[in-house]
Amino acid sequence: MDDPFFFVMKKILSFLKDYKKESVIAPLFKMLEAIFELIVPLVVAQMIDIGISNGDKGYIFQRCGVLILLAVIGLVCAISAQYFAAKAAVGFATQLRGALFAHIQKLSFADLDEIGTSTLITRMTSDVNQLQSGVNMVLRLFMRSPFVVFGAMIMAFTVDVKAALVFVVAIPLLSIVVFGVMIITIPLYKKVQGALDRVLGKTRENLSGARVIRAFNKEAQEIQEFNESNEVLTDVQLLVGRISALMNPVTLIIVNVATVVIIWLGAGQVYEGVITQGEVVALVNYMSQILVELVKLANLIILITKAVACGNRVADVLEREPSIADIADAELLKVAEVSVQGANQVKQQIEDDTMVEFQEVSFAYGSSSEEALTNISFCAKRGQTIGIIGGTGSGKSTLVNLIPRFYEAGKGYIKVDGRDVKDYSLTQLREKVGVVPQKAVLFHGTIAENLRWGNTDASEEELWNAIALAQATDVVKGKEDGLNHVVEQGGRNLSGGQRQRFTIARALVKNPDVLILDDSASALDFATDAKLRAALATIAKTKTIFIVSQRTSSIQHADLIIVLEDGQAVGMGTHAELLEQCEVYREIYDSQFRQEERGQKNG
Ligand code: ADP
Ligand code: MG
Numbered sequence: 001m002d003d004p005f006f007f008v009m010k011k012i013l014s015f016l017k018d019y020k021k022e023s024v025i026a027p028l029f030k031m032l033e034a035i036f037e038l039i040v041p042l043v044v045a046q047m048i049d050i051g052i053s054n055g056d057k058g059y060i061f062q063r064c065g066v067l068i069l070l071a072v073i074g075l076v077c078a079i080s081a082q083y084f085a086a087k088a089a090v091g092f093a094t095q096l097r098g099a100l101f102a103h104i105q106k107l108s109f110a111d112l113d114e115i116g117t118s119t120l121i122t123r124m125t126s127d128v129n130q131l132q133s134g135v136n137m138v139l140r141l142f143m144r145s146p147f148v149v150f151g152a153m154i155m156a157f158t159v160d161v162k163a164a165l166v167f168v169v170a171i172p173l174l175s176i177v178v179f180g181v182m183i184i185t186i187p188l189y190k191k192v193q194g195a196l197d198r199v200l201g202k203t204r205e206n207l208s209g210a211r212v213i214r215a216f217n218k219e220a221q222e223i224q225e226f227n228e229s230n231e232v233l234t235d236v237q238l239l240v241g242r243i244s245a246l247m248n249p250v251t252l253i254i255v256n257v258a259t260v261v262i263i264w265l266g267a268g269q270v271y272e273g274v275i276t277q278g279e280v281v282a283l284v285n286y287m288s289q290i291l292v293e294l295v296k297l298a299n300l301i302i303l304i305t306k307a308v309a310c311g312n313r314v315a316d317v318l319e320r321e322p323s324i325a326d327i328a329d330a331e332l333l334k335v336a337e338v339s340v341q342g343a344n345q346v347k348q349q350i351e352d353d354t355m356v357e358f359q360e361v362s363f364a365y366g367s368s369s370e371e372a373l374t375n376i377s378f379c380a381k382r383g384q385t386i387g388i389i390g391g392t393g394s395g396k397s398t399l400v401n402l403i404p405r406f407y408e409a410g411k412g413y414i415k416v417d418g419r420d421v422k423d424y425s426l427t428q429l430r431e432k433v434g435v436v437p438q439k440a441v442l443f444h445g446t447i448a449e450n451l452r453w454g455n456t457d458a459s460e461e462e463l464w465n466a467i468a469l470a471q472a473t474d475v476v477k478g479k480e481d482g483l484n485h486v487v488e489q490g491g492r493n494l495s496g497g498q499r500q501r502f503t504i505a506r507a508l509v510k511n512p513d514v515l516i517l518d519d520s521a522s523a524l525d526f527a528t529d530a531k532l533r534a535a536l537a538t539i540a541k542t543k544t545i546f547i548v549s550q551r552t553s554s555i556q557h558a559d560l561i562i563v564l565e566d567g568q569a570v571g572m573g574t575h576a577e578l579l580e581q582c583e584v585y586r587e588i589y590d591s592q593f594r595q596e597e598r599g600q601k602n603g
Contacts, residue, residue, distance in 0.1 A: 009308075009311070011311075011315045011318065011319070012096065012131065012311045012314065012315060015092050015095045015096045015099065016088060016092045016135065018091065018095065019087065019088035019091050019092060022084040022085070022087050022088035022091075022139075023084075023088050023139060025080075025081075025084045026081045026082075026084035026085035026088065026139040026140060027081070027139055027140070027142065027143035027144070028081075028143075029077045029078070029080045029081035029084070030077070030078070030081045030139075030140055030141070030143060030144040031143050031144060031147055032077045033074045033077040033078050033081065033144070034144050034147050034148045034151065035151075036070045036073050036074045036077070037070075037074060037148065037289065038148065038151045038152065038155055038289075039070060040067065040070055040285070041155070041281070041282040041285035041286055041289070042155070042282060043063055043066050043067055043070070044063075044067075044278070044281060044282065044285065045159075045276070045278035045279055045281060045282040046063060046278065047059075047060055047063045047064075047278070048276075048277055048278035048281055049276045049277065049278035049279070051063060053277075081139075081140060082140065084139070085135075085136050085139035085140045086136060088135065088136075088139060089132050089133070089135040089136035089139065090132065092131075092132065092135050093128050093129070093131065093132035093135075096128055096131065096314065097124060097128050099318065100123065100124055100128070100314060100317060100318065101124065103317065103318055103320075104120060104124075104317065106322045106326070107320065107322050107323075108322055108323045108324040108406070108407065108408070109401070109406045109407055110323050110324075110365070110366050110407055110408070111320065111322060111323050113365070113366065113367070114366055114367070115317070115320075116197075116201065117204070118197055118200045118201035118204050119197045119200075119201070119313075120317065121200065121204075122193070122196060122197050122200055122313075123310075123313050123314055123317055126196065126310075127193065127310035127311075127313050127314050128310075128314065130306050130307055130310040131307050131310050131311055131314065133303060133307070134303050134304055134306065134307025134308075134310075134311075135307070137299075137300050137303050137304075138300065138303075138304065141296055141297065141300045142300070144293075145293045145294070145296055145297040145300065146297075148289060148290070148293040149171060149290050149293055149294065149297070152167070152286040152287075152289050152290050152293075153167040153168070153171060153286075153290075155282075155286055156283055156286050159275070159279050159282055159283055159286075160266075160269065160274070160275050160279060160283065162265065162269070163262055163265050163266055163269070163275070163280075163283050164283075166258050166261050166262050166265070166287075167258070167286075167287070167290070169258075170254055170255065170257075170258040170287075170290075171290070173254050174251055174254055174255070174290075174294050177247060177250045177251055177254070178247060178251065178294065178297065178298050178301060179301075181243060181244060181246065181247045181298070181301075182301045182302075182304075182305055184243055185240050185243055185244055185302070185305055186305045186308065186309065188236060188239060188240045188243070189240060189305055189306050189309040190309045190312070190313075191236045192233070192236050192237055192240060192309075193309055193310060193313060195229070195232050195233035195236050195237075196233060198229045198232070198233075199226075199229050199230055199233050202225060202226050202229050203226070206222055206226065244302055247298050248295065248298070251291070251294055251295065251298065252291070255287060255288070255290065255291040255294070258287055259284055259287050259288070262280070262283050262284060262287060263280065263284065266279075266280035266283060267280070323408065324405060324407075324408050324426070326425055326426045327422070327423065327424065327425050353381065353382055353417075353418065354379050354380070354381055354382075354415070354418065355380055355381060355382045355384075355416065355417055355513060355514055355544040356379075356380040356386075356403060356414070356415070356416055356514055356544055356546075357378075357379050357380070357414065357415040357416075358376050358377050358378050358379075358402075358412065358414055359377050359412050359413050359414075359415075360375050360376070360377050360411065360412035361373060361375070361376045361377070361402065361409045361411065361412035361413070361414060362374050362375055362376075362409070362410050362411040362412060363398060363402060363407065363409050363410045363411075364410055365398075365407075371410075371567055372395050372398045372567050373395045373398050373399055373402075373567045374567045374568050375412075375568070375569075376399065376412075376562075376569050377412075377569075378560065378562060378569070378572060380544050380546070380560065381544070381559075382513075382542070382543070382544055383540060383541050383542065383543070383544070384540075384544055384545075384558075384559040384560060385536075385537075385540055385544075385545045385546075385547060385557070385558045385559055385560075386544070386545070386546045386547070386558055386559065386560050386561075386562065387547050387548075387549065387554070387555025387556070387558030387560070387561040387562070388400065388546060388547070388548045388549070388555070388561075388562045388564065389548075389549060389550065389551075389552065389555055389561060389562070389563055389564070389585070389588060390550075390563060390564030390565055390584075391550070391565065391588075392550070394564040394565050394566060394567065395564050395566070395567040396518070396519070396548045396564055397438050397518050397519070397548065398567070399562075399564070400435070400516045400518050400546055400548055401435075401518075402414055402421075403416065403421070403433055403435075403514065403516060403546075404429060404430050404433040404435055404516075405421045405422075405424075405426065405429055406435075409421075416429065416432060416433065416514065417432065417513065431510075431512070432512055432513045432514060433512055433513070433514045433516065434454065434507035434508070434510045434511075434512030434514065434515045434516065435507065435516045435518065436500075436503045436504050436506075436507045436515075436516065436517045436518060436520040437503070437518055438518040438519045438520070438548075440491065440496070440499035440500045440502075440503045440520070440523075441490065441491065441499075441503070442487050442490065442491030442494070442499055442502055442503065442506075443487070443489070443490075443491075444486075444487065444488060444489040444490075445486070445487060446483065446484045446485060446486055446487065447476060447479070447482075447483050447484070447485050447487060447502065448460075448463060448483040448484060450487055450502060450506060451463050451466065451467070451483075451502070451505055451506050451509050452509065453506055453509075453510075454506060454507065454509055454510025454511075454512075455509050455510050455511065458509045460483065462509060463483060463505075463509060465508075466505040466506075466508035466509045467505050468535070469504075469505070469508050469532075469535045469536065469538075469539065470501045470502070470504040470505035470508060470532065470535075471501055471524075471528050471531050471532050471535065472498070472501035472502060472504075472505055475498050475501065475502075487502075495523075496523035497523040497524050497525075497528070499523075500520050500521065500522070500523050500524065501524070501532075503520065504517065504520055504532070508539075512543070513543060513544065514543065514544045514545075514546070515536075515543055515544070515545045515546070516545075516546040516548070517545070517546065517547050517548060518548045519548050519549060519550065520548075521533075521549065521554060522549075522550070526553070529551075529553075529554060530553075533547075533554065533557070537557075550588075551592060552575075552585075552588055552589045552592055552593075553592065555575075556575040557575070558574075558575075559574070560572065560573070560574070561573060561574065561575060561578055561585070563578060563582055563584050563585045563588075565584050570582065570583075570584050571584060571585050
């Protein structure tokens with residue numbers, strides 16, 4: 001338990017700052033409760049020494065009344081403490097989860113690739129829950145338990161100094177056991193959480209890939225792999241459980257031995273008339289109060305241990321700087337001023353100005369040393385359509401993902417509308433650039449809600465226009481409730497082609513200057529694909545459109561076609577030029593159009 005403990009405490013506990021009042025009141029009420037509990041053994045002692053030895057029934061009933069009163073006051077205090085502790089803990093977890101979510105949204109794709117989705121989910125859910133119960137229990141017990149332990153010891157001293165020395169020996173012994181177990185288990189709890197991540201990761205992959213797994217008859221293998229990661233988790237948990245389980249028997253032995261010693265010493269002293277019978281009972285009561293409290297303290301410490309392990313994991317995410325830093329507002333203003341001056345002069349003079357410019361751009365994914373893109377340079381003007389073609393894995397998606405700065409170019413620079421992408425705020429840049437990602441993802445909500453993602457104020461007419469351009473009119477008209485048709489999570493109640501068309505419509509509603517379609521027509525039939533291209537041509541004059549495709553037919557009318565192979569641009573030009581000059585392009589074309597067909601056309 002070195003610095004990370006305090007580091008995490010500081011970082012994580014700052015989320016309690018709106019609940020200062022509750023965080024103080026809860027332990028205070030718990031202390032009050034403890035004070036009333038500590039009085040109880042004294043009342044019982046009086047009952048024995050005065051009421052029972054004198055056979056005074058009235059006195060006994062009166063003391064019983066006092067006991068009930070103490071119990072009721074204690075209960076009220078306990079409930080109040082519980083209320084405030086729960087309020088603080090839940091509020092704390094809400095804020096922490098919110099901050100975590102907001103931070104994750106800021107992380108770049110490269111960061112998310114590296115951390116992994118399943119661990120982020122565990123951190124946002126189970127880890128935060130663990131922290132929540134940690135905070136709850138700490139508020140309730142961290143003052144109360146030590147207070148009762150030491151309070152009981154002090155009360156014992158007021159009863160009899162000699163007998164109380166037993167407490168002085170027992171309490172440090174108990175503390176050694178409790179803290180020893182804690183120090184051993186902290187690192188293990190970290191391992192538990194890691195193993196849980198892997199089980200969750202496996203589960204996720206399995207559920208989302210269920211169809212593929214069945215299609216390939218991989219159930220048995222998947223089950224075995226799941227069992228393996230599950231067993232790892234079980235083993236670590238068993239180990240932690242066994243060590244923690246030692247704590248209770250060991251503490252119980254210490255406390256019971258201490259009780260025996262108290263009774264043994266006490267008996268002698270009662271015989272000598274130094275203390276009364278009631279006082280011996282009070283001492284035994286104090287010892288058992290200490291035991292109960294130590295068991296609670298031990299559980300609290302286990303909880304804290306888990307919470308710290310979880311807190312570390314949460315703090316890791318919060319501490320992680322987004323690898324793509326968004327430009328600060330002050331800087332942005334400076335850049336904006338300069339560029340407004342420049343832009344005003346230049347604006348009208350070039351109508352067909354450069355929209356997207358790559359200058360010797362190279363890029364490698366964090367996890368790999370090989371470059372996914374090498375030395376790419378090109379210029380795309382307003383009103384142009386750029387086709388990008390190449391085999392799978394040739395770097396097409398990588399290239400277009402650099403334009404909205406999903407990933408940061410390693411070498412070279414990328415300019416959008418005359419300004420380096422790094423000089424935009426991410427919001428500004430992504431307003432200018434609309435992307436239809438290769439993987440069509442829709443969210444739970446109506447069609448209209450999904451389409452309004454890029455522009456919340458879009459009118460219904462604008463939606464229908466976008467839908468028409470994306471060739472999805474029939475799809476929407478075919479649904480009973482039209483635009484209000486509910487799309488399930490991930491769009492799973494739509495076909496692949498329908499999903500693709502809606503993602504295109506969604507990008508069109510945003511009305512961006514640069515529109516990127518990353519293999520967005522792959523699930524469309526040739527006729528619909530052709531209609532889509534014709535529709536896009538009608539809006540192409542004011543925009544720059546990137547069409548990524550594996551089909552030459554999708555891009556052959558583009559103003560500029562970039563042919564990629566292994567991250568290199570092996571050809572650049574129009575369809576006709578490339579057919580003449582570019583071997584790779586010709587091969588792709590030939591493989592898609594039978595030779596004879598070409599022969600006929602040429603001949
Ligand atoms: P395409 O879109 O042309 O099929 P990509 O641009 O997706 O190809 O991929 C280009 C290369 O980069 C491939 O070799 C692929 O393995 C690698 N790659 C793609 N995405 C990632 C990623 N997130 N992390 C690491 N490598 C990646
Ligand atoms: Mg791709």
